[in-house]
Amino acid sequence: MNNAHMKYWLVNALCGVVVLILLGGHMAGMHLDDLLALVVGSSTEPLEWAEVNVRGQSRLFTVSYVFLLGTALFHGLYGLHTILTERWSGRRAARFILFGCWSAGVILFLTGTIATVSFHLLTVTP
Amino acid sequence: MSKDKKTAFSIKRFLPESDSAPHWERYDIETEPGMTVLDGLHRIREQIDATLSWRYSCRMGVCGSCAMIINGKPGLACNTQVHDISEVHVRLEPVWNFSVVKDLVTDLSPMFDQHRHLKPWVIRSDTEALQNTQAELIQSPAALVEYLQFSYCIKCAACVAACPTVAIDPVFAGPMPLTAAHRYNADSRDDGFDQRKKALTEHHGVSHCHYAGECSRVCPKGVDPAKAIQLMKRDLVADLFRSAPRTPAAPASQVHFDRQLVNEELRPPDFTVPRKSAK
Amino acid sequence: MSASQPKQYVNQIGIIGWLKGGRHGFEGYLYLLHRISGLALLLFLSAHVFVTGSRLFGEAAWEQVMRLTHHPVVQLLEYLVYVAFVFHALNGVRLILIEFGLAVGRPERPVYPYKSSLNAQRKLMIGLMIITGLLIVLGGFELLRFPG
Numbered sequence: 038m039n040n041a042h043m044k045y046w047l048v049n050a051l052c053g054v055v056v057l058i059l060l061g062g063h064m065a066g067m068h069l070d071d072l073l074a075l076v077v078g079s080s081t082e083p084l085e086w087a088e089v090n091v092r093g094q095s096r097l098f099t100v101s102y103v104f105l106l107g108t109a110l111f112h113g114l115y116g117l118h119t120i121l122t123e124r125w126s127g128r129r130a131a132r133f134i135l136f137g138c139w140s141a142g143v144i145l146f147l148t149g150t151i152a153t154v155s156f157h158l159l160t161v162t163p
Numbered sequence: 164m165s166k167d168k169k170t171a172f173s174i175k176r177f178l179p180e181s182d183s184a185p186h187w188e189r190y191d192i193e194t195e196p197g198m199t200v201l202d203g204l205h206r207i208r209e210q211i212d213a214t215l216s217w218r219y220s221c222r223m224g225v226c227g228s229c230a231m232i233i234n235g236k237p238g239l240a241c242n243t244q245v246h247d248i249s250e251v252h253v254r255l256e257p258v259w260n261f262s263v264v265k266d267l268v269t270d271l272s273p274m275f276d277q278h279r280h281l282k283p284w285v286i287r288s289d290t291e292a293l294q295n296t297q298a299e300l301i302q303s304p305a306a307l308v309e310y311l312q313f314s315y316c317i318k319c320a321a322c323v324a325a326c327p328t329v330a331i332d333p334v335f336a337g338p339m340p341l342t343a344a345h346r347y348n349a350d351s352r353d354d355g356f357d358q359r360k361k362a363l364t365e366h367h368g369v370s371h372c373h374y375a376g377e378c379s380r381v382c383p384k385g386v387d388p389a390k391a392i393q394l395m396k397r398d399l400v401a402d403l404f405r406s407a408p409r410t411p412a413a414p415a416s417q418v419h420f421d422r423q424l425v426n427e428e429l430r431p432p433d434f435t436v437p438r439k440s441a442k
Numbered sequence: 443m444s445a446s447q448p449k450q451y452v453n454q455i456g457i458i459g460w461l462k463g464g465r466h467g468f469e470g471y472l473y474l475l476h477r478i479s480g481l482a483l484l485l486f487l488s489a490h491v492f493v494t495g496s497r498l499f500g501e502a503a504w505e506q507v508m509r510l511t512h513h514p515v516v517q518l519l520e521y522l523v524y525v526a527f528v529f530h531a532l533n534g535v536r537l538i539l540i541e542f543g544l545a546v547g548r549p550e551r552p553v554y555p556y557k558s559s560l561n562a563q564r565k566l567m568i569g570l571m572i573i574t575g576l577l578i579v580l581g582g583f584e585l586l587r588f589p590g
Contacts, residue, residue: 040360043399046370050538057531068524071584084508086501093497106491113484120477123332123371124457145491152495159498179448235464259463262450270450312552327473330455330463349549374540375473376560377466385556390546393559397543 045115052112059105093160099153106149114138170194170245172203174215175256177263185263188212200240200253201229217267224383227319231267232256237321237381258324274323277336281362283343286355289414298415306351313346316386322378328371335367338378338388345395354412360399369396469560469567476533479526486523521585528577532570539566 065073067083074080081088092098118138122131169191177185190207201219208215217240219229224242233243234254245253261269287293322338323329329337336344344363347353363369372392379389455463460474496507510516539545540563547562 040364040399040403042364042368042370043396043403046396047400047403050541053534053538057534060527061531064524064527068581068585072580086504089497089504109487113480113487116477116480117484119371120481123328123335123367126332126334126367141488145488148495149491152491152498156498177451179450182451185451232464237464257453259453259455259459261453263453264448264450269453308551309549312549315552327460327470330459331457333454373473373476374469374537375466376469376558379558379560380467380470382556382558385552385554385558387552387556387558390549390559390562393541393543393546394549396541400542 049112049115052108052115055108056105056112059101060109063105090160093156096157099157102153103150106153107146110142110146114142168193168250170203170250171252172207173252173254174207174267176215176266177257178214179265185257194245194250196244196246198245200231200233200243200245200248200255203245203253204240204255215267216265225317227317230258230319230321230324230383232258232324237324239319239321239383242383258320260324260326260329261320269320271320273333274320274337274339275318277340277366278318278343280366281336281340281344282355282359283340283347285347285350285353286358287352287412288354292415296415298417300352300415301413302351309351310346310349313342313349313386313388313391315384316342316346316382316388317384319383321381321383322386322388325377325381327375327377328367328373332367332371335371336363338372338392341369341372341395342386342388342391345391345398348395348398352412354409356398356402356409360402363399369399372396467560469563472533472567476530476537479530482526483523483530486526517585521582524581524585525578528574528581532574532577536563536567536570539563 070080070083121134172190173187175185176188190211192206204217220226222241224239229240231240234248257263257267257269261271264270326338328335344359348356369392376389379387493507496503545563545566546559
């Protein structure tokens with residue numbers, strides 16, 4: 038308990054680095070694909086259904102998306118928790134804010150993971 | 164500059180007996196190059212309004228009494244030249260984030276409570292030996308530099324006024340207390356890291372500093388509280404991975420007085436001693 | 443503190459104080475932008491989970507969602523999300539290096555005019571902000587093409 042603050046802070050920093058890499062790749066793939074095409078050759082439109090299916094079939098993409106979602110949610114909600122506990126710094130508020138952030142995180146993570154994994158299973162099943 | 168040109172001083176005043184909230188009042192006084200804001204306040208009190216209140220003492224930037232907000236930036240009134248700020252309009256407010264007692268005087272006790280809570284003194288286990296001193300606590304120049312800059316703090320509260328976390332979080336320790344904690348943690352004579360670590364978890368501690376850097380920007384003594392806090396974060400993270408207990412500080416010991424050692428190794432780097440032949 | 447003590451005026455400047463309290467340094471404004479961009483990204487992520495989750499319901503559902511998001515206002519907002527990410531990520535790199543004590547410089551004897559950790563990290567900050575600007579412009583070429 039003594040060092041819980043620093044442990045969460047450290048995990049948040051590490052998640053930030055992980056999100057930087059994974060989300061950077063995601064952004065590049067989604068929004069800089071035309072520019073990357075100038076470098077690597079031809080490219081496909083990533084938001085077309087066919088491409089969505091290609092990523093859906095890939096186990097690597099599926100696992101990466103779940104990992105990205107988890108780390109991004111932890112990092113974002115840690116930040117939100119920090120801002121909220123600074124603005125409302127009482128002990129009762131602290132419990133409410135902590136519960137709220139964890140709940141939001143669990144709900145969003147489960148929603149996204151179920152959607153991603155289910156889609157993967159749907160697309161790989163012939 | 165003609166004698167007719169005056170500088171307007173807008174001062175946020177608050178008289179607790181009659182005001183429900185602070186209000187701005189304007190005073191026009193003559194100012195000359197070389198005049199400090201503190202000089203301007205004295206001139207206003209002498210020539211216009213004797214009810215104006217503020218704190219001051221040394222008038223030379225070492226006591227920390229006269230900190231206030233000068234044209235939107237925390238600073239000391241005594242070492243801020245009026246004409247460096249403006250020849251036309253100077254705006255003075257009491258330091259932010261502290262309750263106003265009267266005019267430019269604020270209640271700094273919350274900051275000093277936080278400061279005391281973090282145990283800003285050397286903590287050692289050999290207290291009997293220190294009370295019955297027979298020897299010295301040796302510290303090398305390199306060990307001194309690790310904390311010296313953070314010891315120059317004059318507790319003026321400019322950093323606490325500037326900090327955006329303090330602005331919304333009354334439980335946050337604040338730059339000055341945290342810097343004081345690091346000053347002692349980094350002191351090779353001190354053994355209090357674990358006690359301060361515990362104290363830091365009881366209020367919002369270092370994890371609520373996000374390096375806005377405002378504290379170091381406004382510090383009038385070059386203490387660089389932002390740096391102290393980040394170094395303390397590094398120490399606290401390193402402590403998470405520590406498996407062995409910390410090495411205690413060296414006990415007091417007799418100094419073997421060696422003239423060559425004194426002349427060459429303990430001399431400050433910018434001080435030259437004429438070389439004598441070694442004895 | 444006796445009952446006859448005159449009342450004090452509470453002077454905590456709060457979030458409004460960040461904006462209109464006084465002048466801040468450049469790093470102080472970066473702090474503010476980092477918080478705003480972080481909140482914006484979190485908000486976006488919450489919606490994004492549901493929007494992209496629509497692919498679970500087949501091609502027709504996906505195409506419908508894509509039609510909705512191809513509105514110019516939504517495209518502009520998506521570009522702003524991209525901008526927020528680029529800034530937050532690169533400023534975050536700066537903060538990681540600083541908050542682990544790597545880019546703040548060493549303790550030293552203060553000599554007037556005082557230099558602080560702000561000076562030590564400035565080159566890093568400028569470099570990262572230049573890269574941020576470049577990536578924002580590069581992203582604009584793709585994300586701001588109207589009609590889509």
